[in-house]
Amino acid sequence: MKWSETRMALHLWNRGHWRDYVFSQGMLFVASLLLVFFISIGLGVQNLLDRFLSSDLPAEQVRVTPAGMQAGFFQTETGGIEITEEVMQELQGSPIVGRVDPQIYAHVPALLKGLLGGQPYYTDITMEGVTGEFLGDSILRDIDWSYTLADSASRYLPIILSENLLLLYNAAFAESNDLIGLTPEGVLGTECTVTIGRSSIAQMELAPVTVRARIEATSRNMNLFAIGVPFEFVDQVNGMYLPGDERRYSALVITAKRAEDVPEIVRMVEEKGLRAETRRGIAQKAEILVGAVTAALSALAAAILLSALSSAIHTLVMDLKNRRFALGVLMALGTPYRRLAMIFAFQIFFMSALTMVLGAALGCLLAWGASSALLSLSPVLRAAVTSLAVFPVGWLAAGIGLMLVTSTGFAYAFFGRILGTPVTRLLRP
């Protein structure tokens, strides 16, 4: 059959039925559009959560913190104590512990000044001395993570900025003051000065010291909620301004000799009334949340897929049902079955496939547009991810393919049943 004849056959076949046909194809178009849109955005949201909740704590490490909530000068009353030297020594003495790397808060007011987008700014800060183990090798590869006041003339104080702080800045300060949002990549290399011994609300008796500093890296570690600087620097500053105070740690990073000893170390730590966190524990917490979101999104995608499928099947089958008489006439006039099947293949299968691909393409475009719009409105999101829409081409193609094969499969089965019906019954009013 030539294309001109096929075109003529389709033209005659659809005369007076274009509206129904366009409607049925429209349903398929909308169904595939919604399916792709929600899957893309859903996976993007999952990605975002994953980003927020992920941890870079190695498997053989246990992070030990006081049981209460503590951030710099702020502590909860119950359990909000720091870890003593004695506790650290006890843990360090355990045969299953490889090494213990402590973290320490600067108990001294501090002030940071710099330029942000060409504008001078300053802020009171809380410094936390951290060791290389806290940060992980990947961050420290290009950073010399050692610094004391003796280096201040020749080197910058290296700073690790918590991405949690960045989020707070983006979500609150930048948002309300119409300032540009900051990304982790964007702040790297930013230079500033850090004044120790004085802040906007407090000043120590000893004269303040100002050093030049530079943001060398950022960290997504959920336990870092301050400005991370080398441990020995904070230890030196605390000793200088508060010489009588006993050294207390804000956190310890315990590296087990063997990863399988981690549960035993956790038990040991918890017996001392301290909190222990492991990658598995953090991951489990994240998994529960991400799992819940994934389940909700999967249920939504399944509901969309099912409703899209049922509406696609319904519209295709109804379209055929309305054409039983016309099919009967064509069969009575001796139309070859393969010609009818060809019309079906073109009209239902090919056009449905085309419609679904176009719907999916528009779905991708809308998801991308929605993602771009949301990211442009929210610096917090922009700082966390580059896109809120994820396009797993294989899965999307599989979803669309499933919809196409199932809906046209049902329609074809119905079509086959019509062709198997006696002509006299098809022609019956």
Place this chain on the structure above:
Amino acid sequence: MDGIIRARGIQRSFNEIQVLSGLDLDVRQGEFLAIVGRSGVGKSTLLAILGTHDLDHGGTLSIAGIDTKELSSSDLARLRREYLGFVFQDFHLLPELTAMENVILPAVFSGRDLGKARERAGEVLSRLSIRADETPTTLLSRGERQRVAVARGLVNGPSVLLADEPSASLDMESEQTLFNLLDELRREQDFALLAVIHSRAVLDRADRVLELREGALHEVV
């Protein structure tokens, strides 16, 4: 004349009511065979069986020497297309299409030469006094629609035209015009006309008249 349709022992019943009981029939090439009988006696059923639309019957039916019982669906479709033309009692035109489109419909879906099909359809429609314009058949009179149905039955050049009361909606003059044309075409193309007829005036034109009575055909002299 050769036999184009040969039916032997045709039986058909609906809900245990025997409508056709061992009916025999031979239709010869080029003849005009009229079937008469009371309403509900099974004339339309017989035409549906002869047109291979109703396959749920007993007995044997061969068309152009081909036994229809042995044929697949696609072979049956080919048989209908190549040997049979059908004019339904209720016309069964597709209402959204024009007269011309209804007539060329079998050719369009059979992949035949559309130019030739249009030419032939135009000729048949013109001889039946139907304008091949853009008017949908729903807007045509009943008589006009009947003539369109006749044109559609003839357009493929069948060996047998099976017509179920083809002049039922026509006035006497139109009826005479229709059968004059059918006679002319029959002479030109040598097809057999097997029609269910009620009009006495038309019966006189038939080569043979058979009455369907008590499930069998009886020759009317």
